Amino acid sequence: MSTLTSTPDALAQRLADSGLRSTPQREVIYDVLLKKRDHPTADEVFARVKSELPTISLATVYNCLETLVQCNLVRAVNFERGPTLYCPNLRPHAHFHDEQTGATHDIDLPEGLLAQVTTILPQGYDAKSVEIIFRGKAQSAR
Amino acid sequence: MSTLTSTPDALAQRLADSGLRSTPQREVIYDVLLKKRDHPTADEVFARVKSELPTISLATVYNCLETLVQCNLVRAVNFERGPTLYCPNLRPHAHFHDEQTGATHDIDLPEGLLAQVTTILPQGYDAKSVEIIFRGKAQSAR
């Protein structure tokens, strides 16, 4: 019931809240994101979903991902130029982009850090969101 | 002389350091970036440069911008999906993306903030760079 649940059917609920329908495509896409909590591209999601829904189209994958982003069930992330990554982690977190492997890791943020970072904004700036991106290398043994 | 100068000919120097030539195209592009310190796209740079160098090609603009980025004279920035923005501000700064106007503002960072933010990284993560992006609205009266 809370706003932070990621239960299987948070989806149906959230969609309904926005006056949208729960469809097989939307559900499978959301499941696929929850199951493997990495940062797939739309293409990658397309690939994963096809085994379940062989006739789904790439356009639908884009549509559904966009819908999930609207419903705040998924975050869209863009580093550098290149395909958008989709991230089902809803807790406040930063991203670490490993330049060797190309992998993206979530870094949980300590309580209050975002608030603190926001204090650097001069008067007149009203931030609705903050994104923190690290680039570098992560030790392989993790 | 110093690593932080942005004098007109820091360019020639930096290029030489990398074994590259100083060309009219590279110079005009760099000038154009220094003159109006905003966050133009390659296309926008192309437009601005054409009045000076009417026969320059878009490919050259991309090439030169890439060169400037390599030489650390310009930063390439990507918010959301969409064209890369080029930023001649070399001091450590965050970006504020005004969602109403689409404009991007530089926010200077207080001494030590990046170091501090970096401390949230768990062991084994070695960050070479940190990027902070705010989204929201900025008061128009600025």
Add this chain to the structure above:
DNA sequence: CAACAAATTGGAATGGTTCTAAGGTGCAAG
């Protein structure tokens, strides 16, 4: 000034995403 490397050019090609038009799906009112 010849020869060679570096840089620029226009146009074609690419990759990710969005658009469009046509067809399905499922609830809702008669």
Add this chain to the structure above:
DNA sequence: CTTGCACCTTAGAACCATTCCAATTTGTTG
């Protein structure tokens, strides 16, 4: 029910930013 209608999905075309390519041009060095 069954008809209407809004919502969804689909395939493919279109789009846009960027990169690639092959052909010049420019500059430097021997």
